[in-house]
Amino acid sequence: xxxxxxxWREIPGRYNLxxxxxxxxxxxxxxxxxxCPVCRRExxxxxxxxxxxxxxEVYSFSVVHEAPESCSMLKPYAxxxxxxxxxxxxxxxxxxVDVDAIEIGMPVRAVLRKLDADGLAGVIHYGFKxxxxx
Amino acid sequence: xxxxxxxxxxxxxxxRIKPEEIGKIWGVDGKGMGKGxxxxxxxxxxxxxxxxxxxxxxxxxxxxxxxxxxxxxxGAVYVGSESHPYAVKxxxxxxxxxxxxxxxxxxxxxxxxxxxGTAGIQACMGLVGSGMVRYGVAVxxxxxxxxxxxxxxxxxxxxxxxxxxxxxxxxxxxxKTASFxxxxxxxxxxxxxxxxxxxxxxxxxxxxxxxxxxxAKMLMKEMGTEPGDxxxxxxxxxxxxxxxxxxxxxxxxxxxxxxxxxTPNIGNTYSGAVPLGLANILDNAVPGDRIFVTSYGSGAxxxxxxxxxxDAIEDYKRDNAPTLDxxxxxxxxxxxxxxxKFMGKILMSE
Ligand SMILES: [Zn+2]
Numbered sequence: 308x309x310x311x312x313x314x315w316r317e318i319p320g321r322y323n324l325x326x327x328x329x330x331x332x333x334x335x336x337x338x339x340x341x342x343c344p345v346c347r348r349e350x351x352x353x354x355x356x357x358x359x360x361x362x363x364e365v366y367s368f369s370v371v372h373e374a375p376e377s378c379s380m381l382k383p384y385a386x387x388x389x390x391x392x393x394x395x396x397x398x399x400x401x402x403x404v405d406v407d408a409i410e411i412g413m414p415v416r417a418v419l420r421k422l423d424a425d426g427l428a429g430v431i432h433y434g435f436k437x438x439x440x441x
Numbered sequence: 442x443x444x445x446x447x448x449x450x451x452x453x454x455x456x457r458i459k460p461e462e463i464g465k466i467w468g469v470d471g472k473g474m475g476k477g478x479x480x481x482x483x484x485x486x487x488x489x490x491x492x493x494x495x496x497x498x499x500x501x502x503x504x505x506x507x508x509x510x511x512x513x514x515x516g517a518v519y520v521g522s523e524s525h526p527y528a529v530k531x532x533x534x535x536x537x538x539x540x541x542x543x544x545x546x547x548x549x550x551x552x553x554x555x556x557x558g559t560a561g562i563q564a565c566m567g568l569v570g571s572g573m574v575r576y577g578v579a580v581x582x583x584x585x586x587x588x589x590x591x592x593x594x595x596x597x598x599x600x601x602x603x604x605x606x607x608x609x610x611x612x613x614x615x616x617k618t619a620s621f622x623x624x625x626x627x628x629x630x631x632x633x634x635x636x637x638x639x640x641x642x643x644x645x646x647x648x649x650x651x652x653x654x655x656x657a658k659m660l661m662k663e664m665g666t667e668p669g670d671x672x673x674x675x676x677x678x679x680x681x682x683x684x685x686x687x688x689x690x691x692x693x694x695x696x697x698x699x700x701x702x703x704t705p706n707i708g709n710t711y712s713g714a715v716p717l718g719l720a721n722i723l724d725n726a727v728p729g730d731r732i733f734v735t736s737y738g739s740g741a742x743x744x745x746x747x748x749x750x751x752d753a754i755e756d757y758k759r760d761n762a763p764t765l766d767x768x769x770x771x772x773x774x775x776x777x778x779x780x781x782k783f784m785g786k787i788l789m790s791e
Contacts (some may be wrong), residue, residue, distance in 0.1 A: 322539045380488040380782065402487060403455045403773075419497045419539055420489040431526055432534060433493060441763040 311430055322419060326395070335359065335393045361417040362440060363391035370406045377423030385409050387416045387437055389417075390428035396413035413439040444730040445611035445748070446604050447510065448757075450502025451720035451765050452495055453454035453600035453707055456485040457772040458780050466777045467590045473597050479681025483598035483708025486584045488783050489600070491526045495713075496582040497539040502762035503578070504540050507605065515542040515605075516574025519564055521557025521712045522601075523630070524584045525550050529694060536580060540767040546574075551632055555677055555709075557581060558602070558716045562743060566689045583711035589634035589786060595603030598708030602716035612754040613723060613732070616747040617664055621656035622623060628739035631783045637749055638737075645683075648741050653677065653687050656743035657735045664747050668692040672730040675701025675718035677737035679709045693733070700725050701734075706769065717765070719748075724764040726750045 317338075319325035326337035330353030331346040337359055343350030366388040374382040378400070385401040387409070401409060402420060417435040424431040459482045464471015475481055486495070492750045504512060518537040525763045533548035549556040551564075558581015565577030582601025587593025606615075627648035630637035640648075653676055661667065668674070676684040681704050688698045701718035704710075710717055715736040722732055727750065734746040781787050 318538060322535075323541060330525050402489060405773075419494050419501075420487075421494065422489075422492060431491075431493075436489065 314430070314432055321422075323421065324359035324361060324397070324417060324435060326357050326359050327354050329354050335395050337395050337397060359395060359397070360392035362414060363389040363397070365401075365409060365413040365415055366390040366396060367410055367411065368409050387415070389415055389437055400436045401438070403434050416440040442570060443611060443709065444566050444608050444615050445607065445614040446723070447576065447607040447610050448503045449602060449720050449723055450499045450504070450506065450607040451600070451602040451717055451768060452498035452502065452718070453484050453710070453765075453768055454486040454490055455771075455773050456487060456783065457774050458485055458777070459774065462617060462777050462780075463595055470593070474592075477682070478595060479632075479685065479705050480596050480708055481705050482772075484600055484710070484772075485780055485783055486599040488785075491531050491584055492520070492522045492524050492582045492601070493526055493535045495584065495599060495601045496522070496532060496536045496580040496603065497690040498521050498725050499601045500536050500540050500578060500580055501581065503603040505762040506758045507610070508758070508761070509610075510576065510605065511763045512542045513545070515540075515578055516546050517565060517568050518542060518546060518548040518580075519551050519561035519578070520580045521551040521553065521559075521561045522581070522583050522584065523552055523554055523557065523711060524769070525552070528632070537578075540578075541613075542578070546558055553742065554738035554740050555583075555679070555711045556712060556742060558712045558746055559734070559736040559746070560738075561743040562604055562606060562746070563620070565604075566615060566618065566709050569606055569608055576605055579604050579606060579678040581712040581714075581716035581750045583713050585709070585711045586636055586784060591636070593637070593639070596709040598705075598710050599713075600707060600710035600717055601713040602720040602767050604716065610753055611751055612757045613726070614749045614751055617660060618744060618746045619656055619660040619663060620742060620744045621652050621659060622742035623652070625652075625739075625741035625764075627741055643741070648680070648739065649677070649737055650687055650690070652741050652743040653735050653737050654691060656745040657691055657733070660745040660747055662736075666747065668697070668733070670731055671697060671733040673700055673722045673726065674698050674733040675715055675722060677743075678702060678704035678714050678718065681705040690782050699757040703765070712770050717747070721765045723744055723750075723754075724759070724766065726753045726754060728754055
């Protein structure tokens with residue numbers, strides 16, 4: 308059950324792209340950090356909760372042909388790095404797209420999808436993936 | 442106090458399959474089957490989509506259009522579906538978390554075959570009207586399955602729509618609602634069974650037609666209205682044929698049901714069907730438009746609504762989220778093999 312508890316703590320990030328922002332220099336962190344490596348001691352007590360924008364562009368991508376069990380139904384699929392509108396790089400799976408149609412700079416949006424499930428009886432894990440933006 | 446729709450959002454998966462592709466596998470005239478049902482293609486969810494993800498996408502589109510509404514002011518979230526991914530563990534909590542409406546709120550999953558979404562709208566109307574909550578969210582969404590080779594396989598599809606119900610900033614006032622409910626076993630699925638069973642021809646007259654016509658007539662009688670008083674109408678649509686026929690029987694024209702009838706292009710989205718039809722009407726509505734809505738859920742019951750579009754729809758930020766025209770554009774067609782894989786119809790080794 309340890310993994311269920313860990314996943315549960317990560318829900319704000321995985322569902323809603325909740326990260327943090329340094330109140331001193333404005334840098335956004337995802338996943339969350341409570342300490343800014345740039346401002347260091349200056350950032351103490353100034354790092355705030357921050358919701359990242361769901362929209363962005365493909366920064367780079369790679370097509371996966373040998374998938375882990377949880378993603379075998381979707382292969383071949385792409386893993387993309389996305390520069391979101393806050394300027395932060397996020398990575399995740401790209402779905403609902405022909406892998407040959409993915410291009411650098413393509414507008415995308417983070418959506419909630421099933422990431423995997425603990426077998427037929429266990430917990431279903433949800434989190435963000437990317438799709439082409441409408 | 443006026444109660445009504447403050448915002449709405451819709452979502453339909455991108456994949457489609459045509460009836461001729463299904464018929465080819467089972468040795469029947471699929472194209473003829475589709476023509477008889479008035480279903481020319483149906484939506485198919487990706488393997489990583491379910492009622493949680495579809496309801497979430499619809500609810501996020503709904504919230505994107507009202508940036509002025511603080512999700513913390515939502516006091517209730519109801520998700521109506523007959524394909525909730527868990528037997529025990531509410532879909533509504535995950536959807537509520539995904540729009541950041543938690544934790545000071547109530548939530549529940551509703552089930553009433555294809556009318557659980559409209560039942561959610563009624564529950565929210567009561568909570569808002571009584572002052573118990575400021576806003577309520579009602580979602581109708583499904584990823585329904587028909588047994589391989591069964592007639593339902595040509596129609597059962599996936600999609601959903603979400604409605605923010607409140608009393609401030611209403612874009613469509615709900616003037617009245619009326620329901621007609623009886624114990625009628627026309628369609629059912631027992632616990633643990635993967636596919637539903639239906640009463641064949643019994644599903645028509647004593648079930649669908651009787652309940653929709655009774656609820657619709659009750660509502661028009663209470664309102665003192667006639668079909669001609671409405672610009673738009675939407676009826677539950679298990680196929681394209683039934684709603685077209687029930688509209689005619691009640692005295693509504695093809696023009697009135699035009700925007701509300703999506704089943705011919707996306708199939709039967711069950712709990713999502715009337716909500717999606719209403720969303721498409723709202724995508725195309727102007728102030729003063731009067732909308733007539735009647736859902737149907739097997740088992741059986743119908744919820745009817747009389748709705749008037751307000752001036753507030755002029756300033757409503759509809760383009761903050763994709764309209765259904767955009768959502769439904771550019772589908773990806775799949776063959777039966779891919780469909781069987783997507784829908785989990787292939788027995789995998791553990
Ligand atoms: Zn800093």
